[in-house]
Amino acid sequence: MKTSTFFILIGFLLLAPSSSTAEILRDKDCGSCHRLSVAETEKNFAAPDLHFAGDKFQPAWLKQFLKNPAVIRPAVTVIDTPPRPPVTVADANTAVVTAAGFLRERSGNSPPHPSFSEQDASALADGLMGLKISAPPRESTVAAPLSKRQRAKIKYKFERTFSCISCHQSLNLAGKVRGGISGPSLVNAGNRLRADWIVSWLKTPEAYAAKSRMPRYEMDSVTRNQFSQFLMTLKKENVK
């Protein structure tokens, strides 16, 4: 009897952290905005998918964000039907699907995200870091720091060859924020994202998102690694 009570107690203690994460996720209704499971494919979510949070984020950043949230993507998705020309009868035969969801600029007073206490943020960050998908094997990433010249060349490619700056905020050579707002800001990507995840995302975006607004590119491994290295240099402490 004593032995079984001991094992029940141990089992409870082992399960406690994950149930606490589950409670917070439920209490805060996180699932209404974020996809938390790869199986949830029917709905358009307004906030980023979190079912691969452990693959994507740096744990220290995630915890800090949950305590003091900041805007990551300046545009918000409105899950609604945008204004459009009338649909003809012929169109009805090839009809689609779900409403695309259009984008508008975030209003100044809308809170970026609920904030959590130190304890809850830790529990939640730990739980979210456990959410991973069986993604394709990761390429080895290059961690060597970039010279000023290398960085300038990659920045040129990032902005002009691949047009990333049209949808993502980045930092110019003077340390000023510039770029479009429909994609997540990359101003703090060096603290927020994992270098190997960036490479993996650029190689196989479909492994993470069924449908993204970002163009798909067939870039070579060298370019993927260069972009990952470049993004790792973008940190909010470098904003001037």
Add this chain to the structure above:
Amino acid sequence: MKTSVTNMKKSCGNLFAAITALAVLAWGIGCGQSREEQATAPPPAQQEAEKVRPRKLESARVTENTRQTYQWYCAQCHGAEGKGDGVNAKFLTVPPRDHTKVAYLETRTDAQLFDAIKFGGLAVGRAPCMPAWGHTLDDDAIRSLVQYIRELCQCEAL
């Protein structure tokens, strides 16, 4: 002797100045064009349209899927109604094209619009802000987007 060397230097200097002046004049006028020809030259967009090898684009239908595709991808910069006022518009160094503007779109052939979507702005001599969608959308989808742009501008290539 000294005087003749100085005179030679002077005449070389005059010759150099004359050549430079001619070069500046030629550059100012343009590559073999007179000022009158320049003044009546067509706008750059039209000139480029004329240079492009004529290529007929297969016709495509605009379906609800085309509109959804436009809303999902293109509206980020070009706006939900194609007026060039998407959420990214005011942050771009070159404003996104207004797809309701007849004056410009009449000067573009369907093949040029197709190439701009498939290969990106830089590849067709336009702004690098426009990315290449050739690995995201297939040729049929791009052809139907070209037709949708024609619907938005209510115009055809001249």
